[in-house]
Amino acid sequence: MKELFKQKLPYFFGVVGVVFIFFGMFIIQDITKLQVSRIWPIYLPSFLVGVCFIVLTVLWHVVPHLPLSLSWAAIARVNRIEHGLQTIIAHARVEVCFGQIQTSAGSVSSALVALPANDLFDDKCIHDTRTALGGFVNHCFTNHVADFSRLVDDKRAALSRGPGKARASAPVRYDIGTTIFFDQPLHTDIRMAFVAVTSVTDNEGIRCEAANIFAAAKGLHRVMNDERLDTLVLPLMGSGHGGLSPSVSLLCMLLAFAECLKATSGHHIKRVRIVVYQKDASTPPAISYWEVHRLLAFVRQRC
Secondary structure, three states, X not given: OHHHHHHHHHHHHHHHHHHXXXXXXXXXXXXXXXXXXXXXXXXXXXXXXXXXXXXXHHHHHHHHHOOOOOOHHHHHOOEEEOOEEEEEEOOEEEEEEEEOHHHHHHHOOOOEEEEEEEOOOOHXXXXXXXXXXXXXXXXXXXXXXXXXXXXXXXXXXXXOOOOOOOOOOOOOOOOOOOEEEEEOHHHOOOEEEEEEEEEEEOOOEEEOXXXXXXXXXXXXXXXXXXHOOOEEEEEOOOOOOOOOOHHHHHHHHHHHHHHHHHOHHHOOOOEEEEEEEOOOOOOOOOOOHHHHHHHHHHHHHHO
């Protein structure tokens, strides 16, 4: 009933507008004989109210289809939540929250926590607490980081090699988008995955390209399908050591996950939360609130 009312409401406004305009321009002398006389000058208050209703009806139908990336309708479809913003893309709730991954992930039960890594999956990621991966691991496995590191070594050894052949002395590199899944590691209730997003090269150091974000999203999508998980929490990918600007990273992530959600295999995913780093309430986040709002609105309308 509520949905039916919302669909009929603009037509109701249109009818009301016509009625007000009519009574602003005409007067019924004898309703039984349908005798109508024109009023001159017109009755301005009634006429203007009618015009407003007609304009409202037209806007209701036209605005959602305007070829503008930031129409008020798109902005209005982004809602404020605790510590961030959210909108609906396809069938799923997509959230962008401000804070740190180790605290934001804890508020979402039964979620897959995805952490960006380099294509070597080496220990440097784990011990560098400045990264999202290092910060999360050292927070959740405070006294067992060495044990967790050995678990990563075992998982990494089980992975297949990437297509590029390396020298025998060189470390093994894995394809961008390769994932390592941990199901309740070290007797915790955490489900987490490392995903290769950045590349380590001799000449350029650690770098990330926009295409890497899309490959990483597909890799996480496969893990969620295989493990039958419907909720994902992850930080911005590629915007730290990878060199991408935070805004570009967020835009690529939103587009990549929108593509996954619209796929047939993405129908089971119900919630995606992206965490934009913010040290504390007194420190500005990596991306401003308004820019996050605009990017969510853009992807919501375009996808």
